[in-house]
Amino acid sequence: MTEGSSVPQRCWQIDSSRKGAEIIRITDADGKSLIRVKPGVSAVIISSASFLEVILEEGARLELLRPFLLDQTLEREVSLSVHQAKDSSLTAFMVTKGSISFKDNVSVVLAGEGAEVSLNGLHDLSNACEAHSLTLIDHVAPSTKSDQLYKSVVRDRGHSFFHGKIMVRREAQLTNAYQLNKNLILSPEGRVDTKPQLEIFADDVKCSHGAAIGQLDDDQLFYFQTRGIGREEAARMLVKGFVKDVLLKINDPLLRAEAGGML
Amino acid sequence: MLNIKDLYASVEGNQILKGLNLSVKAGQVHAIMGPNGSGKSTLSKVITGHPQYVADSGLVDFEINGQMVNILGMEPDQRAREGIFLAFQYPVELPGVPTSEFLRASYNSVCRHHGLEQMDPIDFDGFIREKMKVLEMDDKYIDRAVNVDFSGGEKKRNEILQMAVLNPRLAVLDETDSGLDVDSMKIVAHGVNLLRSKRNAMIVITHYQRLLNYIKPDIVHVLYQGRIIKTGGPELALKVEDQGYDWLIKS
Structure with missing residues (x-):
């Protein structure tokens, strides 16, 4: 939404004439797309458009899935930039699986009082895939809320980067911001870099962040094995368990099934 | 069924078992104190x-x-599929893995190994609920992650539930009574006793004689410094309860 940015190629206006229950698919892979959700309207959208801009007007609600199956040979760079008006709500999911490098730039401006965002990422990386997730949540207005949960499963020589920045402006009192990045490394060569960053200029706020990097636990694997379940199946079930709480943040059952089906 | 001969074993370089011998036959319950x-x-x-x-x-x-086969080279999951079960002293938590899925995966992998029919989720649900009733476990545990937010007593019941699902030929119960109040211990012991049969055997490891009032052993062993130093009948457990281990260690 910065001035001087070029005009999006395609604009999607979501108003009350759309049925709230149906999933809207926006699949233009290249170029820029703009989604504008009109006041008070709720929508569920799946979009793998590379450069996506979202405007949520007052009281608008959006559940957005960004699925990226990285089976092409080219590296991919995508972005999502969001502008939220008063009392709007966004729940977004970035789900990537694959073996080529990937960069996702997400920025959310909580411009209106009471705006809320839940930003979630699931990455399943294999081969020598590098995945960069950069998030910026800008709390501009008071009583805004952000909640981020990013999880990576790192296989082979995969490398996951997470850089999450939370900015709380002077006017944004009573901000509530939470960020968590968890990583599960399944191979000796897998790598993870995680970097939280908080910049807080208001004095009455709640902000917290956390990061964790782990491997499959020997005692857990042994427990599975004593029940007749081999190490490979045990690892599959533990990975499924690791990503489960992210999937459970998706309210729409069809959307959840689509995201879960990718992994 | 199980024959341990002159076993020496170490953990992290410290030798703990130093020449242990133990022979267990089908139908027997052995207590190790x-x-x-x-x-x-x-x-x-x-x-x-x-x-x-x-x-x-x-x-x-x-x-x-x-055939008698030396199992020391076998993976734990192979041993489990051949009918060896361990009820853990400290059951492990598996976040995000639902109890029902875990139990079904376990049951089916054993069935697959023996060429038996596997169970679908609906049949398995009925099967598991029956077993849970015996252990007086609340249905809500079916959907919870394995051992996550279970009380100490519920974790121990869950171990016996898994034992009931797999119906092993040899079950090793490692301090199943620790952390159980008397009522829970009775329920757990009842669940274990229902699984006793002529074809299977149990090794009950316990600190206290208490559990052996409810799971009656045929043979009692006292283990000390990595070897069995005394073997007897149920009366041995009572004597240990009464007099401690000193008389055995000194003799």
Whole structure:
């Protein structure tokens, strides 16, 4: 939404004439797309458009899935930039699986009082895939809320980067911001870099962040094995368990099934 | 069914078992008692194949298809599929893995190994609820992640539930009574007793005689410094309860 940015190629206006229950698919892979959700309207959208801009007007609600199956040979760079008006709500999911490098730039401006965002990422990386997730949540207005949960499963020589920045402006009192990045490394060569960053200029706020990097636990694997379940199946079930709480943040059952089906 | 010969075993370079001999026949319940650090838990881990517990020498022979086979080279999951079960002293939590899915995966992998029919989720749900009733477990545990937010007592019941699902030929119960109040212990013991039969055997490892009032052993062993120093009938457990281990250690 910065001035001087070029005009999006395609604009999607979501108003009350759309049925709230149906999933809207926006699949233009290249170029820029703009989604504008009109006041008070709720929508569920799946979009793998590379450069996506979202405007949520007052009281608008959006559940957005960004699925990226990285089976092409080219590296991919995508972005999502969001502008939220008063009392709007966004729940977004970035789900990537694959073996080529990937960069996702997400920025959310909580411009209106009471705006809320839940930003979630699931990455399943294999081969020598590098995945960069950069998030910026800008709390501009008071009583805004952000909640981020990013999880990576790192296989082979995969490398996951997470850089999450939370900015709380002077006017944004009573901000509530939470960020968590968890990583599960399944191979000796897998790598993870995680970097939280908080910049807080208001004095009455709640902000917290956390990061964790782990491997499959020997005692857990042994427990599975004593029940007749081999190490490979045990690892599959533990990975499924690791990503489960992210999937459970998706309210729409069809959307959840689509995201879960990718992994 | 199980024949352990002159077993020496170590964990992290410390030798814990030092020449242990034990022979268990089908239909028997053996109790193993002993002071802290005598090697009780190590024995359970070596029988079931925990990778950190290394057998330095000796044999652990287990009857598979009518033959006695040294199982020390087998993976823990292979041993489990052949009918060896461990009820853990400290059951492990598996976040995000639903109890029902875990139990079904376990049951089906054993069935697959023996060429038996596997169960679909609906049939398995009925099967598991029956077993839970016996252990007076609340249905809500079916959907919860394995052992996550279970009380100490519920974790122990869950171990016996898994034992009931797999119906193992040899069950090793490692301090199943620890952390259980008397009422829970009675329920758990009842669940265990229902699984006793002529075809299977149990090794009950315990600190206290208390549990043996409810799970009556045929043979009682006292383990001390990595060896069995005394074997007797149920009266041995009562004597230990009464007099402690000192009289055994000094003699």
